Amino acid sequence: MSSRLRLTFNNQAVTDVDLAHELYGEIFELLKDIESFKQVFLNPETKTIEWPNGADFAPEFLYDLGQPIAPTA
Numbered sequence: 001m002s003s004r005l006r007l008t009f010n011n012q013a014v015t016d017v018d019l020a021h022e023l024y025g026e027i028f029e030l031l032k033d034i035e036s037f038k039q040v041f042l043n044p045e046t047k048t049i050e051w052p053n054g055a056d057f058a059p060e061f062l063y064d065l066g067q068p069i070a071p072t073a
Helices: 026-032 059-065
Strands: 004-008 014-018 041-043 046-049
Touching: 014 059, 046 059
Parallel strands: none
Antiparallel strands: 004 014, 041 046
């Protein structure tokens, strides 16, 4: 299962974030199913990614976890 997301932050940094090792605990267990994981969306109020079951990650955590993507010319 792929638990990777490419995210663009408000400072325009683009990173690949692999959440495979972060999907533990009751609220995140459901996200180990690829179809559930793919339901991710950006919550405009909290300005972070979220899933329909209420699971989310702090933007600062995602930023620190991400691997930067070099900009293309």
